[in-house]
Amino acid sequence: MERTLIIIKPDGVQRGLIGRIVGRFEDKGLKVVGCRFRKLDESLLAEHYSAHKERPFYKGLVRFMSESPVLVLALEGVDAIKVCRKMMGATFGRDAEPGTIRGDFGVSRSYNLIHGSDSPEAAEREIGLFFDADEIVEWQPAAHRWVYDAEDLA
Numbered sequence: 001m002e003r004t005l006i007i008i009k010p011d012g013v014q015r016g017l018i019g020r021i022v023g024r025f026e027d028k029g030l031k032v033v034g035c036r037f038r039k040l041d042e043s044l045l046a047e048h049y050s051a052h053k054e055r056p057f058y059k060g061l062v063r064f065m066s067e068s069p070v071l072v073l074a075l076e077g078v079d080a081i082k083v084c085r086k087m088m089g090a091t092f093g094r095d096a097e098p099g100t101i102r103g104d105f106g107v108s109r110s111y112n113l114i115h116g117s118d119s120p121e122a123a124e125r126e127i128g129l130f131f132d133a134d135e136i137v138e139w140q141p142a143a144h145r146w147v148y149d150a151e152d153l154a
Contacts, residue, residue: 001077001078002078002079004074005116005117006084006115006116007070007071007072007073007114008022011113012114015105018071024087025073032074033137037070045062047129048126081116081120081123088102090103093106093112102114
């Protein structure tokens with residue numbers, strides 16, 4: 001099992017898409033192991049987006065991400081990072097394929113609804129930024145054996 005961090009960004013929250021987006025991940029068989037609804041402060045965003053600090057879009061990104069609440073999720077599943085990124089679609093909604101979250105709900109080049117970790121290392125770092133260890137809940141859905149092949153769960 002692999003974990004990833006997902007953030008439903010301010011545009012997704014303001015547009016009332018939380019339930020529809022989370023539902024897609026749950027429908028796919030991913031398990032929510034952490035969830036926080038919160039406003040992000042600039043210091044946390046500076047740490048999260050530190051790799052982009054020198055990029056021209058950085059200030060606008062921090063302003064956007066701090067102006068409204070977000071839903072932060074830790075999801076778990078087999079190949080969770082790859083699965084979530086495929087479900088999210090291309091970065092910009094107008095470039096994303098129909099059937100993906102961004103392809104179905106987005107057209108903007110600025111507002112792209114969702115963030116997802118891009119590697120196991122990033123996921124571990126990001127989950128650690130947004131959740132304390134005791135906020136990640138170990139549990140087993142009763143339906144899990146109907147979602148994954150036995151060898152996936154071994």
